[in-house]
Every structure is written in structure tokens, then in C-alpha cells.
Amino acid sequence: MVRVGIIGMGIRGRLYGRAIMQNPKAELAGFADVNPKTLKEAEEFFNVKGTTDYRELLEKDLNAVIIATPDFAHTEPAIEAIKRGYHIMVEKPLAMSVEEAERVIEEAEKRDIKAQVAFENRWNSPFIMVKSSIDSGEFGDIYGMRITLNDSIYVPTRMISWAARSSPAWFLMSHCVDMSLWLTRKRVKSVDARGIKNLLKKQGIDTYDIIDASLRFEDGALVHIFSSWILPESIPYVAQFKFETYGEKGYSNIDFTNSVITNASDRYYFAGLPTLWADIHNRLTGAPIWMLDSFIDSIEEDKPVIATLEDGLETTRIVSGIQRSVEEEKEIKIR
Ligand SMILES: NC(=O)c1ccc[n+]([C@@H]2O[C@H](COP(=O)([O-])OP(=O)(O)OC[C@H]3O[C@@H](n4cnc5c(N)ncnc54)[C@H](O)[C@@H]3O)[C@@H](O)[C@H]2O)c1
Numbered sequence: 001m002v003r004v005g006i007i008g009m010g011i012r013g014r015l016y017g018r019a020i021m022q023n024p025k026a027e028l029a030g031f032a033d034v035n036p037k038t039l040k041e042a043e044e045f046f047n048v049k050g051t052t053d054y055r056e057l058l059e060k061d062l063n064a065v066i067i068a069t070p071d072f073a074h075t076e077p078a079i080e081a082i083k084r085g086y087h088i089m090v091e092k093p094l095a096m097s098v099e100e101a102e103r104v105i106e107e108a109e110k111r112d113i114k115a116q117v118a119f120e121n122r123w124n125s126p127f128i129m130v131k132s133s134i135d136s137g138e139f140g141d142i143y144g145m146r147i148t149l150n151d152s153i154y155v156p157t158r159m160i161s162w163a164a165r166s167s168p169a170w171f172l173m174s175h176c177v178d179m180s181l182w183l184t185r186k187r188v189k190s191v192d193a194r195g196i197k198n199l200l201k202k203q204g205i206d207t208y209d210i211i212d213a214s215l216r217f218e219d220g221a222l223v224h225i226f227s228s229w230i231l232p233e234s235i236p237y238v239a240q241f242k243f244e245t246y247g248e249k250g251y252s253n254i255d256f257t258n259s260v261i262t263n264a265s266d267r268y269y270f271a272g273l274p275t276l277w278a279d280i281h282n283r284l285t286g287a288p289i290w291m292l293d294s295f296i297d298s299i300e301e302d303k304p305v306i307a308t309l310e311d312g313l314e315t316t317r318i319v320s321g322i323q324r325s326v327e328e329e330k331e332i333k334i335r
Pocket of ligand 1 (some may be wrong): 162
């Protein structure tokens with residue numbers, strides 16, 4: 001039985017809590033959240049005692065720790081958990097600087113632990129299918145990708161309270177960058193990106209509204225990523241994800257907007273994306289659940305994790321480059 005503690009009981013932490021409760025090989029041993037209201041709600045929901053201080057949680061008898069704090073707050077809890085010898089799963093992005101990601105890796109290398117980054121699209125069925133087509137050679141060499149991942153303005157204004165300390169690059173593009181690396185198995189040479197800061201800044205949230213990035217790979221392949229998180233709330237999606245792959249012999253198009261459930265009643269709204277995850281008769285299924293299960297299996301069966309800290313570092317390296325390119329208005333060499 002893997003005794004798991006969770007740091008950060010917001011949207012993701014609660015989802016993992018439910019995933020642990022239904023995994024017969026895992027037990028929810030405790031959790032921490034700095035926000036007393038969030039903590040109390042989680043305590044009532046899970047009937048498990050929590051703490052506002054994650055260090056107190058780490059003193060418990062645990063085997064593994066999930067870090068589901070905001071983007072800017074992954075590094076210290078991850079390092080503290082590793083120092084105590086616990087296996088870790090860290091939310092994406094692994095860290096918001098290369099230096100921080102390297103510190104996590106340095107600490108992990110000293111110990112025999114499993115460490116996974118929560119790049120959940122590696123468990124998302126449409127991407128699994130495209131990967132199998134790419135790996136079989138169906139599309140030939142991959143020359144390019146065109147990726148759009150948008151959120152409605154609900155996300156930076158009402159869903160998360162810390163958008164000013166993140167950006168469309170950190171919050172959204174980290175998924176796209178990881179997918180482009182995982183699917184192509186190629187390395188990025190340079191990035192060139194642009195951004196606009198206006199609407200959110202006027203609302204007191206000092207971050208970019210839109211970022212538009214071009215990645216050039218070592219072999220010349222091109223990946224274009226566009227992310228906006230200011231789509232009006234009238235749009236019937238929380239997230240809008242379109243992912244095109246262009247190869248020498250073929251083309252693939254994933255469009256998640258085709259699988260979104262939209263309801264029209266007193267309003268027209270997003271009612272779920274069941275290909276990503278769903279609650280089926282009180283049992284959760286889908287990418288985040290299979291990702292958690294896979295992390296537990298890697299511990300129980302001593303198997304490699306699917307998304308490593310090195311994968312997390314590489315994405316952090318590229319997203320840092322995108323942020324720098326936006327701020328300095330120039331192309332940034334990655335290697
Ligand atoms: N893998 C994915 O597909 C995916 C999807 C959404 C979000 N995320 C990532 O998951 C992370 C969490 O996102 P969320 O949507 O759950 O955010 P959230 O704001 O709902 O939850 C974060 C929680 O962490 C708590 N917290 C902050 N600092 C803490 C600390 N030092 N110790 C303990 N608790 C602390 C906050 O009080 C909050 O309850 C982010 O990094 C986000 O980018 C990943």
C-alpha cells in the first residue's frame with residue numbers, strides 16, 4: 001500500500017485525492033493547504049485530517065507526495081519531500097526557472113525514488129493514438145505542428161487566484177511543449193515568441209493575455225503554439241485545444257472542441273470533456289486518474305515513470321525561453 005500525502009488541495013489536489021481513494025494500492029494519508037477554508041473543505045470531503053503547514057504533513061509516515069500547489073510554488077515542497085526519501089509527482093510546469101528545476105533533479109539524483117511530472121496529456125487517449133501513428137511511421141518524418149490551447153477568461157480571473165504569477169506560456173503552453181517533444185522525440189534549437197498584455201492587466205492581473213510562440217527544432221522542424229486565456233465566458237469551453245501534426249507523408253488533426261459536451265438551458269455552457277475525464281457511477285476515469293494510477297504502479301512494481309523530471313526540465317527550459325523571447329523581443333537560443 002502506497003501512503004500518499006498531497007500538498008495543495010485546490011482543484012488538482014482534490015482530483016488526485018479522489019483518484020487515490022479509488023486506487024486499491026494507495027491510501028490518502030494526509031494533505032496540506034495554506035488556505036484554512038480550502039483545508040477544511042477537503043477535510044470534510046475526504047474525512048482525513050490535514051494541516052496548513054506542508055512540513056508537518058511530511059513528518060507523517062508517507063511513501064509518496066503529490067505537489068499540486070500553484071505554478072510558482074512547486075520547487076520547495078518537492079525538494080523537502082525528496083529529502084525525506086518520498087516518491088513525488090509534481091504538477092506541471094516542474095518549475096518556473098531552469099535553475100529551480102535543476103535543484104529538484106539534483107536532490108532526486110541522490111536518492112532511489114520515483115519522480116513524475118504531471119504532464120497528463122501523455123495519458124490522454126487522442127494523443128496516445130497520434131503517438132502510435134507517428135511511431136509506426138504512418139506520417140513519415142514530422143516537419144511541423146500547429147497547436148492552439150486557449151482558456152476562457154474564467155480561468156485567470158475566477159478559477160485560479162494566482163494568474164498574475166503565471167502566464168499562458170507557463171499554465172497552458174507547458175502542455176503543448178511537452179506534447180511536441182514527446183511526440184516528435186526531437187530537440188528544440190531556438191524559440192521566438194510574442195505576447196500582449198492589456199485586458200487582464202487592466203483588471204489588476206499583471207500577466208499576458210495572449211502568447212504566440214514559434215519553436216525551431218534542431219532538424220529544422222517547426223512548431224507553432226498559440227495560447228490565449230481571455231476568451232469570453234460565453235464560449236462553451238473552459239479550454240479549447242486543437243493539435244495538428246504535419247509529416248512528410250501524412251497529417252493528423254486532434255480537435256477537442258469536437259468532443260466537448262455543450263448544454264443549452266438558461267445559458268449555453270461547457271458541461272464536460274469526457275475524453276479527458278469523467279465521473280462514471282462514482283468512479284473517476286480519464287487522463288489524470290490513469291496518470292496517478294501509473295505513478296502508483298511505477299512505485300509498487302519498480303517501473304520507470306512515463307514523464308520524468310528531465311522531461312520537466314526540458315519543458316521548463318523551453319517555456320523560460322518563450323517568456324524571455326516575449327519580454328526581450330528577440331529569438332532565444334535553447335542550445
Ligand atoms: N496537469 C494538468 O493538466 C493540470 C491542469 C490544471 C492545473 N494544473 C497545475 O496544477 C497546479 C495546481 O493548480 P490548481 O488548478 O489545482 O490550482 P488551485 O489554486 O485550485 O490550487 C492550488 C492550491 O495550493 C494551495 N497552496 C499554495 N501554496 C501552498 C503551500 N506552500 N502549501 C500548501 N498548499 C499551498 C492553495 O491554497 C490552493 O488551494 C498548478 O501548477 C497548475 O498549473 C495542471
